[in-house]
Amino acid sequence: MSYVSPPEFVQKMIDAGESKAFMSTRDTMIRAYMAGAVLALSAAFAVTVTVQTGEALLGAVLFPVGFCLLYLLGFDLLTGVFTLVPLALIDRRPGVTPRSVLRNWGLVFTGNFAGALTVAVMMAVIFTVGFSMEPNEIGRQIGSIGEGRTVGYAEHGAAGMLTLFVRAVLCNWMVSTGVVAAMMSTSVSGKVIAMWMPVMLFFYMGFEHSILNMYLFPSGLMLGGDFSIMDYLVWNELPTVAGNLVGGLTFVGLTLYATHARTAGSLDRPTPQKIDAPVKVDA
Numbered sequence: 001m002s003y004v005s006p007p008e009f010v011q012k013m014i015d016a017g018e019s020k021a022f023m024s025t026r027d028t029m030i031r032a033y034m035a036g037a038v039l040a041l042s043a044a045f046a047v048t049v050t051v052q053t054g055e056a057l058l059g060a061v062l063f064p065v066g067f068c069l070l071y072l073l074g075f076d077l078l079t080g081v082f083t084l085v086p087l088a089l090i091d092r093r094p095g096v097t098p099r100s101v102l103r104n105w106g107l108v109f110t111g112n113f114a115g116a117l118t119v120a121v122m123m124a125v126i127f128t129v130g131f132s133m134e135p136n137e138i139g140r141q142i143g144s145i146g147e148g149r150t151v152g153y154a155e156h157g158a159a160g161m162l163t164l165f166v167r168a169v170l171c172n173w174m175v176s177t178g179v180v181a182a183m184m185s186t187s188v189s190g191k192v193i194a195m196w197m198p199v200m201l202f203f204y205m206g207f208e209h210s211i212l213n214m215y216l217f218p219s220g221l222m223l224g225g226d227f228s229i230m231d232y233l234v235w236n237e238l239p240t241v242a243g244n245l246v247g248g249l250t251f252v253g254l255t256l257y258a259t260h261a262r263t264a265g266s267l268d269r270p271t272p273q274k275i276d277a278p279v280k281v282d283a
Helices: 006-021 025-053 056-062 064-072 078-090 098-128 137-148 158-184 188-205 210-222 229-261
Strands: none
Touching: 006 078, 006 098, 006 158, 006 229, 025 056, 025 064, 025 098, 025 137, 025 210, 056 064, 056 188, 064 158, 064 188, 078 098, 078 158, 078 210, 078 229, 098 137, 098 210, 137 210, 158 188, 158 229, 210 229
């Protein structure tokens, strides 16, 4: 059967985290760069579909195409390594240290940002015909997304920051569930179906994904969005990274590890009482 039981795929999660902690700088950067680029293309595709059809749900249904492709190709998103790599440290895998975990996170963040920014520049060229005219309708929509999800939060002060953080937590709860779900099956179709559902949910609900935002916000700045780089960093990217870390590690990585890799053990079963057979008395 293609289904992998939870105790088995949790061990795969730990093994994957260990492998990523020891991956070379070169390979980590290449895989992170490509993951950021593919996810950015998927975001551009989803926004295009939404604008052209007027159906946000359709854009959300189609967005997971990029997510599924990048994980099937073995590329890495920061949201995924937030969940997997610390498990190797918690499981005390030899050689895995806090420094190696932070090194992996830093390299993946850098690679993801570079990949997403590359696509942002390319798509801005397309939306403005080489910056020779005003952005088209899709470009204007991307600019408005960046403005609403930076300045829009800032207008509410602390309440806006809390909302942003909670949306980021919920985002990586779903995205990391998609990452883990790919390990539940040994077939390509099973992996895709399992990944598709939580990723579609996060996108339609408007939760905050740090890598997706690495495309949307720089792109919005290039396409005339009325916000600054500091607005982007303070009122979106940095709180989103923190929320994604909490959401993925707490609600996915640690919960699965605690109950399937470090099970607390079963309660003692009560001993069945033996009932003596009735004594038969001859008449």
